[in-house]
Amino acid sequence: MNTAAPRIAVLAASPAWRTIDFISDLHLHVGDAATFEAWQNYLANTPADAVVILGDLFEVWVGDDAAQPPGFEFNCGLILAAAASRHDVFFMHGNRDFLVGEAFLAASGMQVLQDPTALEFAGQRWLLSHGDALCLDDVEYQKYRLMVRNPAWQQAVLARSLAERRAFAREIREQGSREGDNGPTDYADVDAAAARVWLSAAGAATLIHGHTHKPGEHELGVSSSPADEHPGAGAPELRRVVLSDWDAAAQPPRAQVLRLSADGLQRIDIA
C-alpha cells in the first residue's frame, strides 16, 4: 500500500479574499437539467471571492473538442467564463473529468489546481484533493487511476474520434449502472493513515475533499510530525472534511457548498 506523500502544490490566497467556496461531484450532464440549473444559479449568485471545484464537475468529459456550439459542454464553458470574470474559479480534475484539457480551461477561464494542493488562507494551510487517490483499499481502482492519469494513455484516447470516445464513455457508465452503483459511494473510503501522511507533508490540519459522496467530518487524531511541533502550541488535531455530491432532482435535493472564511468552515445548502 502506497502511503507516501505526493508532491504538494501550494495556492496562496489573495489577501483580498474573504470567503472561498468549495464544491465537487456535481456530475453535470445534459440529462440532469435540475442540477445544471442549480449550479448555474449558484455560480451567478455566490458572494465568494473564489470558487474551488474539487473534481467531477462533469459526469464525463470525452475531450475539449466536444465543447463546440451548440452543445452542453460549450454552454457550461460560457457559464464558467462568466463566473470567472467576476471571481477566481479553480478546477481540480476528478475521476470523471480527468480529460479536461488546456483548451477548455482557457475557454472557461478556470485556473487548474494540482491534486493535492495546499491552500494558504487565514494563517493556515488547508489541503485540497478530489480524494480518489486516497481510497487505497480499492486496489483495482488505483490501478485504473494510474492508467487513465498517464499522459500517453490520455493522448491515445484523445486520438480516437469523438464518436468513439462518446461510445466508450457510455460503455463505462452502463457498466457502472449494471453493477448497481451510482458512483463512488460503494467504493473504498479515504484511508486515514494516508490522509495523515498527506496532511503532515503539507503542514495542514484539515483535508477538504470530495469523491466519496459521503459528506461529513472525520477526526484523524493528533499530528505526530516533528514539523508540526511548535513550542507553546499543542500538536494540531487533524481532520478531513468531505464535500457533498450534487443532485438537485433528488428528494431532498443535494446541492451543497462548503464555505471557508476567517471564522472557519460552514456548509450551505443551495437547493
Place this chain on the structure above:
Amino acid sequence: MSNPQVELHIANYGVITLELDQDKAPKSVANFLSYVKKGHYNNTIFHRVIPGFMIQGGGMEPGMGQKPTDAQIENEANNGLKNDKYTVAMARTNAPHSATSQFFINATHNSFLNHTAPSAQGWGYAVFGKVISGTEVVDKIEAVKTGSKGGHGDVPLTDVVIEKAVAL
C-alpha cells in the same frame, strides 16, 4: 399568409421539408430564404452530426472548405420557440448574435439550447422552423458514421451533401 417552406434535397438520403415560422422568427427566416434563393446551400454538407443531439450543416463544402457568408444576424432565440425534436435553429459562434448561414436540426428535445436570459451564456439558439416531412431522412443522417476531418470532430466519414435547397 401561409408560412414559407423549403426542401433540402440530400444526395442518397432523400428530401427534408422545412416549414419556416415567419411570424416568430422573421429575421432568421428572411436570412435563411436569402441563402436558399442565391443557391448558397447547394453542394454544402452536414458537417457535424451527433446522434441523440443534432445534425448541423449549411456552411461547409465537401472537403470541409468554409463557404463565404453574408453578415451576422440578430439572435431571435427569445421568440418563445423551443429547441424540440425536428425543429431547425440557427447555429452560431460563442457570440449570441453571430449566426450566418449554418443551421442545425434538433434530433431530440434540447431544452438546454433554449433562451433563458439576454446574456452570453443564456441567449440560446434561435429556432425558426420545423421539419414537416422527411423526419426519417433526419434519423438516417443522425445515424451516419463520423470521425475527425479538417480539425473538426463529428464529421460524417462519407459526405452528406445537400444537392439543392428549394423554396416552395
